[in-house]
Every structure is written in C-alpha cells, then in structure tokens.
Amino acid sequence: MAEAAHHRPPERWVGIGWRQPHERELMERLPPLASLEVHSENFFGDGGPALAALCAARAHYPVSLHGVGLGLGSAAGLDPWHLDRLAALVERIEPVRVSDHACFARVATPAGPVVHAADLLPIAFTEASLDILATHVAQVQDRLQRPLLVENIASWMAWADADMDEPDFFNALTRRTGCGLLLDLNNLMVNAMTRGESDALAACRGWVDRIDATTVGEIHLAGHDASGELVIDDHGAPVPPAVWTLFQHAAGRLGPRPTVIEWDTRLPALDTLLAEAQRAEMLWR
Numbered sequence: 001m002a003e004a005a006h007h008r009p010p011e012r013w014v015g016i017g018w019r020q021p022h023e024r025e026l027m028e029r030l031p032p033l034a035s036l037e038v039h040s041e042n043f044f045g046d047g048g049p050a051l052a053a054l055c056a057a058r059a060h061y062p063v064s065l066h067g068v069g070l071g072l073g074s075a076a077g078l079d080p081w082h083l084d085r086l087a088a089l090v091e092r093i094e095p096v097r098v099s100d101h102a103c104f105a106r107v108a109t110p111a112g113p114v115v116h117a118a119d120l121l122p123i124a125f126t127e128a129s130l131d132i133l134a135t136h137v138a139q140v141q142d143r144l145q146r147p148l149l150v151e152n153i154a155s156w157m158a159w160a161d162a163d164m165d166e167p168d169f170f171n172a173l174t175r176r177t178g179c180g181l182l183l184d185l186n187n188l189m190v191n192a193m194t195r196g197e198s199d200a201l202a203a204c205r206g207w208v209d210r211i212d213a214t215t216v217g218e219i220h221l222a223g224h225d226a227s228g229e230l231v232i233d234d235h236g237a238p239v240p241p242a243v244w245t246l247f248q249h250a251a252g253r254l255g256p257r258p259t260v261i262e263w264d265t266r267l268p269a270l271d272t273l274l275a276e277a278q279r280a281e282m283l284w285r
Helices: 001-008 020-029 049-058 079-093 127-144 166-177 186-196 200-210 241-254 272-282
Strands: 014-017 034-039 063-066 097-101 104-108 114-121 148-150 178-182 218-221 260-261
Touching: 001 063, 001 079, 001 127, 020 049, 020 186, 020 272, 049 063, 049 079, 063 079, 079 166, 097 218, 104 186, 127 166, 166 178, 166 200, 178 186, 186 200, 200 241, 218 241, 260 272
Parallel strands: 014 034, 014 260, 034 063, 063 097, 097 148, 148 178, 178 218, 218 260
Antiparallel strands: 104 114
16 A cells, blocks of 8 residues: 555645745645745755745645756856755755756856856857756766756847757757756747747747657746846746646646746735646646
8 A cells, every 4th residue: 555655646736936925824824735946045054044944844845946056057167165055955955856957157257266147147059068068967966866957948049059959958968967857838938939939839839849758857837028128037927828828738748747836026925826826736637
C-alpha cells in the first residue's frame, strides 16, 4: 500500500509565487496549493524574519526556489558566494524544485572587478553560449546534488550571430547536462509579440511543439504589459487570454506538469491570485 501511495500523482498541480504582502493571510488561511515559489536570493541570510516565514510555510507546502541572480550564461563565471548561499538554502529548505534563468548578468570590467547587471540579460543562441551555459549548469548541479530547471527568458532583442533556434538550444542544453526546462509561456508570448509575429499564438505553439517534452519540469504563467511600444514582462496583471490558450495547447502536448502563477508587481488581493491558480488547476483536470 505504501508503494502504491508513493506513486500516486499529486492531488494538485498549481502553486503561486509567494510574496511578502500575502505572507500573513496565506498562513492564516492555508489554501490548497501544490507549492509556493519564492525568489531564492530573498532568503540568503542565516536568519531573520524572512527566513523564519519561509521555514514556517515549508511546514505546510512544498517550496520551489526560483533564482534570479546566478547569471548562468555569464562568460565571467559564477559567483562562488552566490552558489554557497544557494546551496545552504537548499539544504535548509529541501525544496521540491530549484530553478534559474538562461541569461547572463555578470560581466568582467577592464579594471578587473566583475559587476552584476541586476537583470536577466539575453544570451546568444550559439555553440559558444551553449558551452558556457552548460558548464555553469553542470557546476550548479554538482554543488546542489540535484537537477536544475533553466527558464527561457523574455527578451527585447536577438543576437545577430545566433546559429540555432531557441528550442534547439534548450534541447541541446538538457541533453548535455541532464537539467530540465522551466517553460515560461508568458515569456514565449512576449517574445513573439516583440518580434512582431503575424500570428504570435501560432509561433508560440510551434515553439512548444519543438521542445523535448520529457525535459519540462515546471510551467510558469503570468501577465504582461502591452500598452506601450514595448511588451513588458512585468508579472503585474492576470494571465491574458492568449497565454491561457497557449497553456491549453501545452497541456495537451505535455500532460500535467507542476505550474506556478507568477504575479510580482501591482500585487492583487490574495483571492485574485488564488483564482488564477484555480483556473489553471481546472484546465489540468
């Protein structure tokens, strides 16, 4: 009986990004969620109220650690201090998943010091970039002793020297390192709109269809701001209709996968965020 229970699929698939304004209410109500996702770097201290709140939440929910600062595609290398703090947090929290982004952030300056851009800067989809990214993903996985999920980012530009398409790039990365893909569907839509695709939804469906389905370890859903000249991945609005439609397509191809609703700016009431999670849960069911 214990063995059969161990292999049961989870009762729920969808979690939310957990942000400080919702901390107290969520812990008082304990709504049914598959997981809570937090930004790893917010909990790098050895103590304090933030870490205490995360440890308290971990008693009730699986926690996913989503990093924004490793800069896995940086030619300047990884920051040893950053990796040390992440490893300590992983050991303390025992997260259900650990992830970061396919981007660069650390740059060596002519004067010598490495500076951090504090942003998710786009990498070129080239063999050289793949070598750098794969080396650093392997370094993180060796240190953490677990697979890493790597997220496709929203980008306002493309590099002229790219010699492979983005899905091929991620398929090569997962084959080479054994890492997984954190598939951000909102980022796909933002990029297609930024490129001026005549049919952004069709372009995104094609992207999803080309990826190795076995490597997708988590899906992100979020909103964006398309009110100006640029489409901004600001995570400050409900999931838009086109992204829900793309989610249905991805669900049909991939089958149920852990899913997180991201909402980071212009935070709504907790009930609004939970309603987004419930909609995604119903689509999985």
